[in-house]
Amino acid sequence: MINTSEILHTIEMIDRQHLDIRTVTMGISIRDCADPDPEVCAKNIYDKIVKYAGNLVETANIVERELGIPIVNKRISVTPIAIACEACKTDDYTIFAKALDAAAKKVGVDFIGGFSALVQKGMTKGDEKLINSIPKALAETDLVCSSVNVGSTKAGINMDTVRLMGQIVKKTAALTADSGGLGCAKLVVFANAVEDNPFMAGAFHGVGEPECVINVGVSGPGVVHEALKGCRGQSLDVVAETIKKTAFHITRMGQLVAQETSSRLGVPFGIVDLSLAPTPAIGDSVADILEEIGLETVGTHGTTAALAMLNDAVKKGGVMASSRVGGLSGAFIPVSEDAGMISAAKKGVLTIDKLEAMTCVCSVGLDMIAVPGDTTAETISAIIADEAAIGMVNSKTTAVRIIPAPGKVVGDEVEFGGLLGSAPIMPVHNQASDVFIHRGGHIPAPIHSLKN
């Protein structure tokens, strides 16, 4: 029998520590929607999404109400459009982004991901068309998210596409200049992208995934922060144990929501993503956890070590709580979406260089970082290359979601609203990387990729 203190503890986590399910994401294969006629293909995609996800939001809302746990976002991911639509006779893939957007609005989800291409070894014609369509597609839709995988441990880094992505990020910012370059907040460049990620902007439904699947992403930095307040003055062993236990509780809830939602929808349960995902709300911050561990301001010396421990303890606690773990699983450090990160960046303590080091030990990469509007495409490409190299060599996922905010300079701030938050403009190095980026070609896979 559950006792009173356990019940009140759970309610306090939900009410005061922002415990929630960040997302229930339905992955849908659209490989069978292909047609040479782009209009027919777009209609097939729209119809299939509406058919499969028609009850997603309503079902998630019922589960939310019955269990009394907020489910913040309902989302959809689809097969990378570059694969699903390659047979279409068109050069502009914006039509498919619009079909995704319309379907997402029809079923009432918050985001839809999968305007994506996997080009770690090279681009097909469809990949190239998709990538060149990204700026317009993101400017002309509201809910569509896009991702491009440019490198992997097995394949190395496709530097020709890295160069192209620098230009695409700049164009996307230019076409969405009215909203501070918001399009770039919906575009992520990956290395070692995972096929079952429920989080945006990087979610897509991988080619090895089933017809339809439910993946769940949990949240809960505030709960970890609160638990750590009880460990002040104690050793890091105690801190790591406390994080593990808290992650276990959080993930058990994610597992329950995933099972409930998938059984009600008659769709297989995929994975629980064990990520600590912050929001801009006060008290829902990964930076606060790192500062609670003992750093005056996140970004100072010791941040990487504290984050490494946090990331590892979250996985160790969470993995026992779920029958299937996947996605990105770890701690997220999106600057604009975390009040503590925003504050540290404004003080100049948290820099892009330090964030890059932090991405070596956490689950993602340089995420939601705003840089001056006059940052060159080559510099953005070089930042992407650095992150992809970290992912490639360390056999982990890394990503870059960077916003060269048009007309903004260091000291300014750009506001995106909602979960995307607001970002202070962070300085980049002014020394050029142009010659390196213009070389093009391929960075070969590291020797430890040869495992067979």
Added chain:
Amino acid sequence: MKSIITVLGKDRVGIIADICTILAKNNINILDISQTILQEFFTMIMVVDTSKCEMDFVELSKLLTSHGEDIGLSIRIQREDIFNAMHRI
């Protein structure tokens, strides 16, 4: 199906009677009640059986929440599963 009702808020006369009336009207059996007052703050936890309740669970949840808002209390009903998932292996 077992569910947990929690009632939190400022103490006053008749809270338990008030909530029990709603539950009785909806054929909900109370299995256990624990209640304390912490610095005038009323905290009640009820374990109830909703299997004979004819009202949809979501509607019941909305009814209790809105009734709570009317009388200045936080009232919620949650399936027992969430507490079991979180605190029991």
